Amino acid sequence: MLDHHVHPTDEELLLAADGELSNHRARQLNRHLADCWECRARVTELEATIAGFMRAHRQTAKLQLPAITGSQALLAARLNELASSPPGNARSFVRWRASRLNISIAIGGVFCVAFTLIAALAIRSYRFTTHVASSTLVPYLEQGATPNPNLTPGATHTVSVNDVCSMEHEQVVGQVSLSLRQQVLKEYGITQAHPSEYEIDYLIAPGLGGTEDIHNLWPEPYTSPTWNAYAKDALEEHLHHLVCAGKLDITTAQRDIATDWIAAYKKYFHTENPLPARSPRPILHSTKYSS
């Protein structure tokens, strides 16, 4: 049986430091330390080692850590947006960004992942008739925030409203593979992308049944002054909410966002311009392309 005459192990000393020993054993240990110079020296050594590591740990990181000011302001803006989303949206709210979306989880449990060819074709043909087909790869940033309909007509899979509405944000955090992101940029003729310029975004968000397919992904410039990824995210969230609230048919939502998401924004938010809070999205590394 342990008593205060027994030298404590290093493990016990560390446990004691964290208050993880039983009261009885902690009392014994402290009595022992009062009597035992050698063990007190060990405690001092352990303390010095831990202190040394903690200093090194913090000072090393200090070389790299940015000031908190910018990121705190960004978080405040995002929280404000989140808080102002319609009631009941919080639990099912899904911030769909391509780079953070693990589609295998998003559709986990959902039946087979076959494209609904009919829906896709319908969307494609609709888009073809409503857009001037511009296959020329003019400097993409100058085109603004809309994808090339030939390259990105949108792609969906069979999914029920219950499926998309039961997704939890935490379950869908993931990322589009690097190779797919590279394919998307290559498809758009973007060979030298600065990491801060683009987000590889879904045209039809997974929260509306969109899939991780090259036909549903496009490089969305961060730098668009008005209709940017930030506004599109807001639209995705809004449509997702409307679908889950039973106020909008999912097929209609898919078609509207795929056809012209800016027009859809104006239609569903009843505005000609992005809402005041929808400022240009700051550069977020996680969603960027990096070669």
Place this chain on the structure above:
Amino acid sequence: MYVSFTGSVGEMPYPIRVVTTGSAKPSEIESQVLVLFEQFHDPILRYTISFGISIQDAEEIAQEVFLALFRHLQAGKSQANLRGWIFRVAHNLALKQRISNHKLHTSLDQETITIDTYLDSSPDPEEQVFFAQRQNRLLAVVNALPETDQQCLRLRAEGLRYREIAAVLGISLGSVSISLTRSLARLNRAEGR
């Protein structure tokens, strides 16, 4: 003698602010989340960059963590041990980010991030050099430890208690204890003790 390591570098463990329970207004939750963000921003960044991810990714992870925290609190979920919750979510996101980056843990190249002497305000140049050398030696030893051991040590350095570390890493309390003892023994040896 009272055994206490927690204040050994003059920084107390992070207190967890009490967050309003029940039907708190979004604005209240927002401000509380921002307070917690201020409190945990640096610790979360320090911890997540140790996974070998970039500082930009770490910043984005911190954002995700606190947006998730907002939803967590807004949904009226458990507020027990929010510090552990915050680090657990950050840990999981950092793991996913690392996998997606196709980078190895060692890619951070912590070995190349050395403590320069100018960081130390000590007036004695020799002392400064000695101090920096010692810290670099410690970091080299830590970087050579098994990953779980490193994570235990870093979480401990951020002030987490054993049971919190166990919850973050999904290992037992005993494993945390063994890991930290082993790591500190190695660090002690490196210090020539």
